Amino acid sequence: xxxxxxxxVLREVLEAAMVVSLFMAFTTVSQQSRYFLLKAxxxxxxxxxxxxxxxxEISNWLEGIGQEITNTIIHLGIYxxxxxxxxxxSSNILxxxxxxxxxxxxxxxxxxxxxxAEIMLYISGFRSDHFLMRSVLSGSLIGLAIGVxxxxxxxxxxxxxxxxxxxxxxxxxxxxxxxxxxxxxxxxLIQADWLPSTEPVWDSSHIxxxxxxxxxxxxxxxxxxxxxxxxxIVVYLTSLALMILVIASARFLQDQSKYD
Amino acid sequence: xxxxxxxCMAIMLIPLNSYAAPPVFEILIKDHxxxxxxxxxxxxxxxxxxxxxxxxxxxxxxxxxxxxxKVIPGNTQAIIFVGPLPxxxxxxxxxxxxxxxxxxxxxxESGK
Amino acid sequence: MKSIRLYLLLILVATLILVMFVSLLKGYQSSIETAxxxxxxxxxxxxxxxxSAHVDQTxxxxxxxxTSDYLFFQIWDANGQLLTRSDTAPHIALSRFEKGFYxxxxxxFRWHNYVYPDPQFQRWIxxxxxxxxxxxxxxxxxxxxxxxxFFGIVIAAILxxxxxxxxxxxxxxxxxxxxxxxxxxxxxxxxxxxPSEMSQLVKIINQLFWRLxxxxxREQRFAADAAHELRTPISALQIxxxxxxxxxxxxxxxxxxxxxxxxxxxxxxNQILMLYxxxxxxxxxxxxxxxxxxxxxDVIARDYQQFDxxxxxxxxxxxxxxxxxxxxxxxTLLQNLLNNASKYAPTNGHIVIHVHQTEKGVRLxxxxxxxxxxxxxxxxxxxxFYRYQNENSDLQLxxxxxxxxxxxxxxxxxxxxxxxxxxxFGSGLKVVIDFPVAFNx
Numbered sequence: 001x002x003x004x005x006x007x008x009v010l011r012e013v014l015e016a017a018m019v020v021s022l023f024m025a026f027t028t029v030s031q032q033s034r035y036f037l038l039k040a041x042x043x044x045x046x047x048x049x050x051x052x053x054x055x056x057e058i059s060n061w062l063e064g065i066g067q068e069i070t071n072t073i074i075h076l077g078i079y080x081x082x083x084x085x086x087x088x089x090s091s092n093i094l095x096x097x098x099x100x101x102x103x104x105x106x107x108x109x110x111x112x113x114x115x116x117a118e119i120m121l122y123i124s125g126f127r128s129d130h131f132l133m134r135s136v137l138s139g140s141l142i143g144l145a146i147g148v149x150x151x152x153x154x155x156x157x158x159x160x161x162x163x164x165x166x167x168x169x170x171x172x173x174x175x176x177x178x179x180x181x182x183x184x185x186x187x188x189l190i191q192a193d194w195l196p197s198t199e200p201v202w203d204s205s206h207i208x209x210x211x212x213x214x215x216x217x218x219x220x221x222x223x224x225x226x227x228x229x230x231x232x233i234v235v236y237l238t239s240l241a242l243m244i245l246v247i248a249s250a251r252f253l254q255d256q257s258k259y260d
Numbered sequence: 261x262x263x264x265x266x267x268c269m270a271i272m273l274i275p276l277n278s279y280a281a282p283p284v285f286e287i288l289i290k291d292h293x294x295x296x297x298x299x300x301x302x303x304x305x306x307x308x309x310x311x312x313x314x315x316x317x318x319x320x321x322x323x324x325x326x327x328x329x330k331v332i333p334g335n336t337q338a339i340i341f342v343g344p345l346p347x348x349x350x351x352x353x354x355x356x357x358x359x360x361x362x363x364x365x366x367x368x369e370s371g372k
Numbered sequence: 373m374k375s376i377r378l379y380l381l382l383i384l385v386a387t388l389i390l391v392m393f394v395s396l397l398k399g400y401q402s403s404i405e406t407a408x409x410x411x412x413x414x415x416x417x418x419x420x421x422x423x424s425a426h427v428d429q430t431x432x433x434x435x436x437x438x439t440s441d442y443l444f445f446q447i448w449d450a451n452g453q454l455l456t457r458s459d460t461a462p463h464i465a466l467s468r469f470e471k472g473f474y475x476x477x478x479x480x481f482r483w484h485n486y487v488y489p490d491p492q493f494q495r496w497i498x499x500x501x502x503x504x505x506x507x508x509x510x511x512x513x514x515x516x517x518x519x520x521x522f523f524g525i526v527i528a529a530i531l532x533x534x535x536x537x538x539x540x541x542x543x544x545x546x547x548x549x550x551x552x553x554x555x556x557x558x559x560x561x562x563x564x565x566x567p568s569e570m571s572q573l574v575k576i577i578n579q580l581f582w583r584l585x586x587x588x589x590r591e592q593r594f595a596a597d598a599a600h601e602l603r604t605p606i607s608a609l610q611i612x613x614x615x616x617x618x619x620x621x622x623x624x625x626x627x628x629x630x631x632x633x634x635x636x637x638x639x640x641x642n643q644i645l646m647l648y649x650x651x652x653x654x655x656x657x658x659x660x661x662x663x664x665x666x667x668x669x670d671v672i673a674r675d676y677q678q679f680d681x682x683x684x685x686x687x688x689x690x691x692x693x694x695x696x697x698x699x700x701x702x703x704t705l706l707q708n709l710l711n712n713a714s715k716y717a718p719t720n721g722h723i724v725i726h727v728h729q730t731e732k733g734v735r736l737x738x739x740x741x742x743x744x745x746x747x748x749x750x751x752x753x754x755x756x757f758y759r760y761q762n763e764n765s766d767l768q769l770x771x772x773x774x775x776x777x778x779x780x781x782x783x784x785x786x787x788x789x790x791x792x793x794x795x796x797f798g799s800g801l802k803v804v805i806d807f808p809v810a811f812n813x
Contacts, residue, residue: 001359001507001508001511002400002511002514002515002518003397003400003401003404004355004358004359006393006397008355008356055318055331055333056333056336059331059332059333059336059338060336063339064337064338064339065339067330067331067338068330118320118331121318121331121333122318122320122355122356124317124318125317125318125319125334125356126317128316128317131508135511135515138515138518138519138522141522142393142397145389145393145525146389146390146393146394148386149385149386149387149389149390150390152382152383152386153383153386153387153390156379156382156383187327190327190341191327191328191329191330191340191341192341193306193341197306197341197342197343197344199344199345199346205324205325209324210324211324213394213397225327226324227325227327228327229327290480291480291481292482293477293480293481293482294477295477297475297476297477359482359503359504359507360481360482360503360504361482362475362482
């Protein structure tokens with residue numbers, strides 16, 4: 001039970017911690033206030049509790065695939081906000097900027113609401129079982145601690161870099177997270193039967209199993225899938241390419257306006 | 261750019277294989293156990309799993325081999341589409357109670 | 373970065389958590405596997421034990437063989453007929469008959485079963501154990517080793533917090549020393565055990581202080597030397613002016629204006645010298661017991677002519693009080709305060725001086741009924757060469773703006789406190805000076 005709770009919570013926390021520490025590092029590097037991030041985290045937790053509370057109703061929407069579609073929308077939303085974030089910071093606007101802040105807040109709220117809803121549902125399932133609750137709570141605590149520690153490391157790694165390098169690094173990680181979001185969104189659409197399910201393109205479970213700790217970590221970081229389908233690969237690569245294109249075109253437009 | 265992306269997404273969202281209603285298989289969750297814990301489904305066919313959670317606690321139907329994960333709140337039921345799949349054994353488990361909630365889907369050629 | 377201490381704590385505790393828990397989890401995983409292996413072995417042993425203990429080959433339906441809630445057994449013959457079972461066991465076969473382990477659902481629980489072919493009687497022995505009990509037993513064993521780690525992390529965090537604090541003490545010490553330094557205190561910082569990382573920093577700071585001190589001293593010495601050197605030509609000027617007036621008569625206004633200008637120049641030079649002499653670093657702390665009341669009345673008596681000339685009423689109220697101080701400096705202080713009061717009080721005006729003992733020390737107040745100073749000017753008038761000009765009055769008073777700067781020097785020297793308020797006369801200034809320690813006679 002304990003190891004389970006650790007893995008389950010860690011998987012969820014790691015994803016949210018990554019988004020939060022990315023933005024945290026960005027605000028530090030660009031010398032903005034960080035207070036609004038805390039607000040976004042709290043709002044995200046509230047949103048997560050609401051999502052968890054209404055999950056039975058949400059699941060019944062659209063003939064039983066409401067959950068998949070909601071998750072898809074959340075992941076798609078995070079992806080779009082991340083893309084917007086990349087566009088804004090690549091076009092060299094003056095910071096602090098309210099739009100950048102809003103985009104960061106929205107991405108954090110969405111990421112945390114999705115991840116925390118699952119943890120809340122999970123822990124709430126053990127309300128009546130005090131014996132298991134002990135294992136579950138300590139496991140969740142360990143998972144949370146490991147996830148947050150990873151976030152702290154990532155944060156300090158990024159702010160240790162020179163500002164220009166840090167911003168580049170942040171962009172790269174945002175692209176990776178964005179790709180992961182779209183891959184998961186695709187997964188949910190396949191599950192909801194809105195996208196056709198095809199045979200897996202490859203099976204790398206003998207190299208890195210999704211059951212193993214490295215597999216779980218990779219899943220959290222970049223939605224690692226041992227048996228991905230064509231649609232997932234296509235969407236994943238397309239969304240990565242799109243984000244890179246957004247960065248490039250924002251920079252290009254910036255350069256153009258500079259020479260005009 | 262964004263507009264183009266949305267159009268792409270919209271096209272991709274159109275269900276491509278909604279010709280026939282897929283066969284429905286029922287899985288029950290009770291006392292954190294799956295009934296049946298071995299479900300046989302035909303190969304190369306899309307099936308619709310109707311997972312009924314009769315416990316008061318939520319459960320998450322999860323399978324790495326099937327690439328499926330879905331939270332099923334207590335006393336509700338959920339639909340999960342699976343397949344078409346090649347023959348084989350696909351374990352699944354309840355992520356919230358993985359020690360007891362275990363099962364596998366056995367995909368067999370329909371001829372056999 | 374807000375705090376080195378917080379940063380170190382965060383990063384160290386994060387490292388600790390990652391390293392410790394990841395290794396603990398790895399250990400947990402293998403411990404659980406070992407425990408499961410042991411339980412499996414026990415299940416095999418149980419099956420073999422039953423095989424050797426139960427040799428009855430007839431069918432005994434009624435299960436009078438109680439076992440615990442989480443264990444059961446069945447014995448089947450080769451034809452798939454149930455020979456006997458424990459009372460918790462089902463009547464049906466839960467898995468196929470083939471040697472090995474099987475996980476099945478039955479009676480609302482998940483069971484881990486072992487199917488054992490008994491070669492002696494050609495029968496099957498099935499032993500089952502509840503999975504949840506198995507795993508919770510295994511987990512209990514492993515959790516007992518993990519729980520201390522929680523407290524370990526908390527204790528480690530507290531220790532780290534404290535140790536970092538100790539490690540950063542020299543730095544804190546340095547910043548405290550710098551913060552508590554007076555603005556004019558340019559002595560080098562002294563710290564006994566200096567960590568090697570900080571010795572360079574302290575060395576540079578001390579060099580900086582030394583250079584600053586040198587340049588301050590040069591500046592002050594220059595002003596004082598200049599003033600001193602100017603005294604002689606000014607005295608000569610005064611004498612020559614006097615002689616010229618004697619020779620040519622002094623009935624013209626020009627002579628009077630010139631006399632006033634030369635007098636003012638002499639006063640200015642004297643005040644500059646006084647300012648320098650009363651600077652805290654110039655006067656060695658040569659404390660003596662002084663009766664402030666007596667000193668005040670002496671100063672009034674000496675300058676009485678000045679008040680008398682303008683028919684001002686001067687009043688000294690109080691008792692004899694002793695303070696520790698510098699005689700010459702206090703004399704200068706009183707002179708300056710009384711001069712100011714007299715200067716600003718009108719002809720026929722009033723000046724009241726109080727000297728009395730208070731709870732904390734000795735209080736000296738000087739009040740006049742002149743025009744006073746608006747409160748927003750209270751701080752500025754202590755600045756060197758600053759003179760408050762009342763826009764409504766065309767009164768042009770002599771003075772160079774150094775008097776109160778000198779007063780401030782003397783106040784600082786005695787660790788006293790000076791406050792300016794409205795005089796009780798309705799108009800005019802009240803100067804309140806509190807000397808900290810006093811000895812009653």
